[in-house]
Amino acid sequence: MADKNTPPVFLDRRSYRKRRMMDAIRLTPVLGALLWMVPLLWAEGPQGALDSEPVQTTLSSAIKYVFWVWLGLIVLSAALWRMTRDDVARIHAPDTDS
Amino acid sequence: MASVNLLIGVCLLYVTGLFGIAFLAERAASKGRRPWLRSPLVYTLSLSIYCTGWTFYGAVGYAARSGMEFVTIYLGPSLVMIGWWWVLRKLVRIGRAQRATSVADLISSRYGKSNALAIVVTIMAVLGVTPYIALQLQSVTTSLSIFADPFETATSGAQAGMNQISAGFWIALGLALFTLLFGTRNLNANERHDGVVMAIAVEAVVKLLALLAVGVFVVWGVAGGPSQMMARIDASPIGAWQMDGSRWAALTALAGAAFLCLPRMFQVLVVENDDERHLQTASWAFPLYLMLMSLFVVPIAVVGLDLLPAGSNPDFFVLTVPLSQGQNTLAMLSFLGGFSSATSMVIVATLALSTMVSNHVVMPIYLSAQGQGATVSGDVRHVVILSRRLSVLVIIALGYFYYRLSGGGGALAAIGLISFVGVAQFLPAMLGGIIWRGATRIGAMCGLVTGFAVWSFTSFLPSFGSDGLISSAVFEQGALGLNVLRPHALFGIEGIDPTVHAVIWSMALNIIAFILGSLVSFPTPLERLQGAQFVNVFAHSGQAKGWSASVAESEDLMIMTQRILGAKEAQTLFRDVARTQGVQGFLPEPTPDFLQRLERELSASVGAATAHAMIGQLVGGATVSVQDLMAVADESAQMLEYSNRLEEQSAELSQTARKLRNANAKLTQLSVQKDAFLSQISHELRTPMTSIRSFSEILRDTDGLDPSEQTKYASIIHVESIRLTRLLDDLLDLSVLENGQVSLNESVGSLGDVIEHAVVTCGVGQRQKLIVTRHRPRENVVMHTDLDRLAQVFINLITNAHKYCTAPQPELTIDVEQDADGTFVRFSDNGTPIPGNARDVIFEKFARINDQEGKGAGLGLAICREIMTRLQGAIFYEPIPDGNCFVVRLPQAESLAAQ
Numbered sequence: 001m002a003d004k005n006t007p008p009v010f011l012d013r014r015s016y017r018k019r020r021m022m023d024a025i026r027l028t029p030v031l032g033a034l035l036w037m038v039p040l041l042w043a044e045g046p047q048g049a050l051d052s053e054p055v056q057t058t059l060s061s062a063i064k065y066v067f068w069v070w071l072g073l074i075v076l077s078a079a080l081w082r083m084t085r086d087d088v089a090r091i092h093a094p095d096t097d098s
Numbered sequence: 099m100a101s102v103n104l105l106i107g108v109c110l111l112y113v114t115g116l117f118g119i120a121f122l123a124e125r126a127a128s129k130g131r132r133p134w135l136r137s138p139l140v141y142t143l144s145l146s147i148y149c150t151g152w153t154f155y156g157a158v159g160y161a162a163r164s165g166m167e168f169v170t171i172y173l174g175p176s177l178v179m180i181g182w183w184w185v186l187r188k189l190v191r192i193g194r195a196q197r198a199t200s201v202a203d204l205i206s207s208r209y210g211k212s213n214a215l216a217i218v219v220t221i222m223a224v225l226g227v228t229p230y231i232a233l234q235l236q237s238v239t240t241s242l243s244i245f246a247d248p249f250e251t252a253t254s255g256a257q258a259g260m261n262q263i264s265a266g267f268w269i270a271l272g273l274a275l276f277t278l279l280f281g282t283r284n285l286n287a288n289e290r291h292d293g294v295v296m297a298i299a300v301e302a303v304v305k306l307l308a309l310l311a312v313g314v315f316v317v318w319g320v321a322g323g324p325s326q327m328m329a330r331i332d333a334s335p336i337g338a339w340q341m342d343g344s345r346w347a348a349l350t351a352l353a354g355a356a357f358l359c360l361p362r363m364f365q366v367l368v369v370e371n372d373d374e375r376h377l378q379t380a381s382w383a384f385p386l387y388l389m390l391m392s393l394f395v396v397p398i399a400v401v402g403l404d405l406l407p408a409g410s411n412p413d414f415f416v417l418t419v420p421l422s423q424g425q426n427t428l429a430m431l432s433f434l435g436g437f438s439s440a441t442s443m444v445i446v447a448t449l450a451l452s453t454m455v456s457n458h459v460v461m462p463i464y465l466s467a468q469g470q471g472a473t474v475s476g477d478v479r480h481v482v483i484l485s486r487r488l489s490v491l492v493i494i495a496l497g498y499f500y501y502r503l504s505g506g507g508g509a510l511a512a513i514g515l516i517s518f519v520g521v522a523q524f525l526p527a528m529l530g531g532i533i534w535r536g537a538t539r540i541g542a543m544c545g546l547v548t549g550f551a552v553w554s555f556t557s558f559l560p561s562f563g564s565d566g567l568i569s570s571a572v573f574e575q576g577a578l579g580l581n582v583l584r585p586h587a588l589f590g591i592e593g594i595d596p597t598v599h600a601v602i603w604s605m606a607l608n609i610i611a612f613i614l615g616s617l618v619s620f621p622t623p624l625e626r627l628q629g630a631q632f633v634n635v636f637a638h639s640g641q642a643k644g645w646s647a648s649v650a651e652s653e654d655l656m657i658m659t660q661r662i663l664g665a666k667e668a669q670t671l672f673r674d675v676a677r678t679q680g681v682q683g684f685l686p687e688p689t690p691d692f693l694q695r696l697e698r699e700l701s702a703s704v705g706a707a708t709a710h711a712m713i714g715q716l717v718g719g720a721t722v723s724v725q726d727l728m729a730v731a732d733e734s735a736q737m738l739e740y741s742n743r744l745e746e747q748s749a750e751l752s753q754t755a756r757k758l759r760n761a762n763a764k765l766t767q768l769s770v771q772k773d774a775f776l777s778q779i780s781h782e783l784r785t786p787m788t789s790i791r792s793f794s795e796i797l798r799d800t801d802g803l804d805p806s807e808q809t810k811y812a813s814i815i816h817v818e819s820i821r822l823t824r825l826l827d828d829l830l831d832l833s834v835l836e837n838g839q840v841s842l843n844e845s846v847g848s849l850g851d852v853i854e855h856a857v858v859t860c861g862v863g864q865r866q867k868l869i870v871t872r873h874r875p876r877e878n879v880v881m882h883t884d885l886d887r888l889a890q891v892f893i894n895l896i897t898n899a900h901k902y903c904t905a906p907q908p909e910l911t912i913d914v915e916q917d918a919d920g921t922f923v924r925f926s927d928n929g930t931p932i933p934g935n936a937r938d939v940i941f942e943k944f945a946r947i948n949d950q951e952g953k954g955a956g957l958g959l960a961i962c963r964e965i966m967t968r969l970q971g972a973i974f975y976e977p978i979p980d981g982n983c984f985v986v987r988l989p990q991a992e993s994l995a996a997q
Contacts, residue, residue, distance in 0.1 A: 022183070029181025036173050036350065039166075040343040057339035060328040062166050063396055070176065070389045077180050077382035085378055 021084045028076055035069045102246045105433065112434055113272065113441075119300055120280045120293030127292035135292050136372035138379035144295050144366045145384050146302035147447075148175060148357060149391055150230070151237035151440035152514040154305055157392065159413030161399035165336045170346060172392050174353030176385040182377055185358065186367065188532055190377055192635050193368035197698045200454045201364045201524055208531035208632050209539035210625035211710045216458035218543065219524060222550050223361050223454060224493065225558070226520030227447055231497030233513045234440035239265045241436050244417050245429075270498040273444045274491055281449040282486040294445060295370050301438035306390060308435025312416055313394020315428055316401045320419075327397050334400045348598040349515075355525045355605075356518040361450035362443065369450075444494070452489035460485040461708055479664045519557050519600050523549035526605075526612045535629045537612070540619035545612025549604045556588065557600035653685060653934075653977050655696060658712065662700055666917070669976075671699060673919070685977075687753065764938050771939065775956065782825060786818035828957045832943065835964035842884040842968065849923070849988070850877035852885055853912060856892035860900065868900045868908045876914040879921055883989050887965045891973065894958045895925045895984050903929035919987075924976075926983035937975055 042057040123135055153171065160168035178186065198204040201223065206216035242265055280293040321327040331337055357363055371377065402415030405422055416436065420429040464481060526549070527542040586596045588603050621629065659668040675695070676686040686692055693713060700709035793811045797803070803811075834840050853872065862870050881888075899910045905928045915922045932940065943960040959973075966973045972987040 025183050026181075029177050029184065032177050032180055036177070037347060039339075039341060040346060042339055042341070058332045059165055059334075059337050059339055059396070060331045062339050063328075063331070066166065066169055066173075067389065067393065070173075070385065073176070073180055074382050074386050074389065077385070081378055081382055085375065 018084065021080060025077075025080050025084065028073065028080065032069070032073045035073075036066070039065070102242065105242065105245050105430065108430060108434070109437060112437070113276075116297045116300065116441075117276070117279075120276075120297040123296035124280065124293040135296060136376075138373075138376040138383070140295060140299045141366075141371065141376040142380040142383040142387065143299035143302040144370065145363070145380060146305070146387055146391075147298055147362055147366060147442050148360075149302075149305065149388075149439055150443035150514075151234045151436055152230075153391070154309065154436045154439040155237050155241065155413050155416055156514065157395045158399045158402065158415045159411070161395050162336065162403055162412035162415065165340055166396070167341065167345060167349065168395060169392055170349035171353045172388040174350045174355070175357040176388055177350070178354045178357050179381050179384045182381040185529065185532075186377060186381075187374070188635060189358070189528075190368050190371050190374055192532060192632055193364075194371065194374070195631075195635060197701055199369060199457060199701070200450055201359060201361055201528065202454045202458050203701075204364070204368075205524065205527050205531065205542065206458070208628055209527075209537075209542050210622050210628060212539050213458060213462055213708070215527075215539060215542060215546070216454075218546050218550075219527075220451075220454040220458045222523065222546065223521065224451055224496070226517050227361060227451060228493070228496045228500050229513050229561075230517040231444050231447060231494065232501035233517075234444050235266045235270060235497060235501045238269050238437055238440045241414060241417055241433055244414055244421070245433065266498060266501055270494050273441060273448070274494045276441075277445050277448050277452075277490050277494070278487055281445065282452070282483060282490060291370065291449065294449065295366070298366075298442040298446060301442040302387070304438045305435040306387065308432045308438075309391060309394065309416070311428060312398060312420060312432050315423075315425065316394065316397050316419060320401050320405070320423065321397070327400075330404070331396060331400050334403055336400070336403070342595055342598075344598045345595055348601045352515075352518050352522055352601050355522040359521045359524040359528065360447075360518075361454065361521070362447040365446055365450040365453075444497070448490050448493050451493050452486050455489040455493070456482065456485040457708070460489065465708065479662060482662070513561070515597055516557050516561050519597070519604060520550075520553050522601070523553055523604060523608055526609045530612055530616070531629070532632050532635075534616075535626075535633045536616055537629065538616045538619045538621040539625055541612045541614070541616030544615035545608045548611035549608030552588075552604040552607050553600060555583075556586065556603060557597070560586065560596070655688065655693075655713075656685065656977070657979060659696065659700070662712075666915075670917070670919075671696075689749075689753070760938070763935075767935075767939055768942055771942070771956070775943075779825075783822065786822045790815050790818050790822075828961065832957055832961050832964065835961065835968060838968075840968060843886060844882060844884050846880065846882045847885045848877070849879040849881055849914065849921075850874060852881075852889050853877055853892060853923075856889050856896055857912075859889070859893050860896045862896065862900075868896075868903065868910055870896070871909065871911045873913050876916075879914065879916070879988075881988060883969055887969060888988075891962045891965050891986060892923075892925075894962050895986075898958060899925065899927045899929070903927045905929050921988040923986040923988065924983055925986070926978055926981055928981040931977065931980070932975070932982055937977075940975060941973070 039062065042062070127135055157168045157171070192198070193204060196204065196207050198207060202216040202219035205219050206212050209215050276297075277294075280297070281291055317324060317327045321330055398415055398419060399412065402410070402412060402419050406415070406418055410418060416432050417429055420426075420432060461482065464485065523546060526545045527537070530537040530545075531542065586592075586594075586599055588599070594602070656668060656672055659671065662668075663671070672686055675692050679686050679689070679692075681687060697709050697713050700712065793815050797808065797811055857870055857872075862868055896910065899908065903910070908927065908929065910925060910927045913924045913926070915924065941959050941963045943957060962973055966986065970989040974985055974987075976983045976985050
C-alpha cells in the first residue's frame, strides 16, 4: 500500500512547530468569538435588577473588557503573523493534515 | 463660526487634492512603480471603506441610543479578518485564479458561469446598496447644514437654512465625476484601479485622524483624563450595561457576513488585491484600525449627551460637540473625516456595482440585441466603457433619488443595517460554493431568491414605515390576512427584535432552500468542473483547461479580441503568446493554455459568462477535457498524474505532427512554385532574348534600312536588354542579401522623408489611381539606418499595393505606431485578402499568388524580408478584416523619437 508519496509519520521539530502555529492561527478567531460572547452572560441594567440586589455591570467595565480582548487578539495575530509569514506561502498546498 | 462658504472651499481643496493623488498614482502605476502603490499598508487602509459615513457619524448616535451595541458592527469584521485562514484566504485565491470582477461574477463563475445567477445577484446588490449610497449623501448634506446653522439643526434635527436637496445634487455630481474619471478610464485586464485605491487609502487616514482628534479633545480637553471620563460614562444615562443578547450575537454575525458580501468590500478585498501576503498583514492591522475607529465613540456620545441640549441629534455629536466648545478647526477636521468616509464609500460602491451592472446586464443585452454573438462587428470596447459609465451615472442617480424620496428621515444606523441584511443573502451561495462541491446552480438560485424575498418582506419594505409600502393592516394581520405572514412576526412567533427577526428568518430560509435545491438537482459538467476548481483551489491551483482547440481558428479569435480589447492590446497579447510559444509572426497556436488566458482577459472586460459564451461560439462548444473529468471524479493522485503526463505527451505529439504537416505542405508548395518559376524565368529570359536576337539579325542582314527604322529596332533591343538586366539585378540583389555580403550605407534621416521619397518614386497621384492616406505628424521619427534600402522596401510595398489591389477604388493607408516593442510602419490596403494557404509563402522567393501572369517574378517581398533582416528590423503580414496589411518594424535601437 505504502508508496513513495506517503508523507513520513513524524515531522521534524521545526516543521512540527510551524504546523502548530498554523493551528493557532486557525483557532484565534474561535477564541475571539468566545470571549466576545461573554457579555451575553452579564447582569442587565436597572430593568433587569428588579429586586434589591444592586448587581449590575457598568458601561466602563464593559468598554474595558471589549477593548482589552480586542487588543489581545490583535497582538496575538500580529505575533503569529511575524512567526509564520514566510512559511504560509509554502504550507498552502500540502496543508491537509487537519 | 466657520461659514459654509469656507467649508465648501476647504472641501473643494480637499477633493482637488484627492484628484491629484489619484492622478499621480495612476501615472506612477503606468510607469511601472506598482510595488510602492501596492504595499500591505495601502491594502489595509483601502479596506477601511468598510467605515462609511454611517460608521463615522452614526456610531456615536448609535452609542448614545443603545450603549455598547454599536461595537458589534466592528467586532464581526475583526473576527473575519483575524480568521482570514478560514475563508478570506480561499476567497482571495479563487477570486484571483478566476479573475472574478465582482461578487456576481464569482457566484456566476462557480455555478457554471451562469448569467441568470449573475443578474439576480446584481439586482439584489443594487437594491441593497442604493439606500446606503443615499445614506452617504444624507450624512454629508446634513453635516453641511449643521455648520450653516448648528443649534437650530441640532435641536430640531431636520431643516436648516441651506438647500439640502441641491447640495446633495452637487455632491452626487462630483462623486460621479470622480468615479468616471478614475474608475472607468480604462479597461485593463485585471480590473485594478490604482488611482482610486490610493485616494481611498488617503481618505482612510483622514477619517481616522479626525475621529481620534475629536476623541482626544473630548477625553483630555473636556473630561480631564481617562479616569474622569470613565466615571462620567458610568454616571451617564447609558452608564449601565443594557444589552439585548440576541442583538449582540446576531449583529456581530451579520456584520461579519456583510463584510464578506458587500460589493465594495469584495472590490477592495479580492479584486484590488495585488499580493495574497497583504491579507496576512491586514489580518491584524485592519482589526487595529477598527479598534482605533471605535475607541472614542462612547466618550464622545457621553460628552455629547452631557453638554448639548436634550433632543439634539446624537448622530452628529462628532460635529456638534467641538462646535459647542468653540473648536471650529477641530469641527472642520471632523467634517472632513465624515466627508472622506462618505465619498470613498460612494466611489468604490458605485465602481463595484457599475462593473456588475455593465458586465451582467448591459453587455449581455447589447450582445444579444446585436444578434451576432461572438462575431460582433465594430469595436466593442467603447460600448463596454460607455455602458460602465452609464451604469455609474444611473447608480449614483438612483442613490440621489432615493435620498430625495426618503427625505432624510430615520436614524442613520437603521438604513445601514437593512442594507447589511440584504447583501448578507449572498453568503450561503458564496460560502457554500467554496466549501461544498455539491452546491448547484439551482440550489444557489433557490437560496438567493428565498433570502431576498424574506428580506424584502421583513426588512426592506417595512423600512418605509407602516402605511409606507406595506399597509398597517399587513403589519397587524399578516399578508393576505394570514397570521403566519406578519412582517415582524413570521409564523406567528412574536417578541423577536425586528432586525434579529429579519436576520434569523432570511438566513435560515435562505440556507435551507440553498441546501435542498442543491440536494435534489443535478449539476452540469461545467458546474461540477468549476465546483472542483473552487473547492480544491489549493490542491490544483490554476485554471481548468476547458477548451480543446484544434478547431479554433487563431484568426477569428484575433479579430474578435481586437473588437473587445482594442486592436493594439489584442496585437500585443497575441504577439506575447506567439513569442512564448516560439512561433513566427503574429498568430499563436490555439493551445488550451492560450484559449484559457484569452478567456480570462476577455472576462475582465465583459464578465466570465459572456467571455465563456463568445469563445465557446468560436471554438465550437465547451468541451471538458479528460484531465478535468478526472479532477471531478477525484481519482487517485497517481492516476491523475500519469494521465496528465500521457495527455501532455499526446498533445505535444499532435502539435509536433501539425507543425511537421505544415512544414511539409510549405515545402511542397515551394517546390511547385520553384518549378513554375523555372519555366517562368526561362520564359522571361527567352522573350527578350528572342526579340534582341531577331532585331539584331535584321539590323545585321537587311540592307537599306532607313535611319528611323534603325533607331526603332535599336531602341527595342535596348528596352529588352534593360528588362533583362533588371531581372538579373533582382536575382543578384537577393543572392547578395542572402549571403550577407551586402554593405550598408548608414545615415541619419527622418522616416517621413523616406516615406515621401517612396511615395513620389512610385508616381502616386500622377499616373496611378491608388489613393495613399498618411498620418504625417506620426511620421516624425529620426532614424539612423540605411535609408536607401528602407526606401526600397517601402517602394516595393507601395508598388505591390498598386499592382495587386483589386478594389475598384484602391486605397493604401500608411500609418506609424510606436510602442515599447519599437516603431511599426503599417501599409494596409483594401484589396482582396490573401488566402490563408498563400500567407505562409508570400515572403519566400519566387512565390506568387494565383500565378498572376507577367506581373513580376515573385522576388519583391523576398528582397524586402532580406533587407529588413539585414537592417535588424522585420516585416510581416497581418490579417485585417477587409484587406491586407504589411507591417514593417524599424530597427529598434536606431529609431529615436523626435524631440
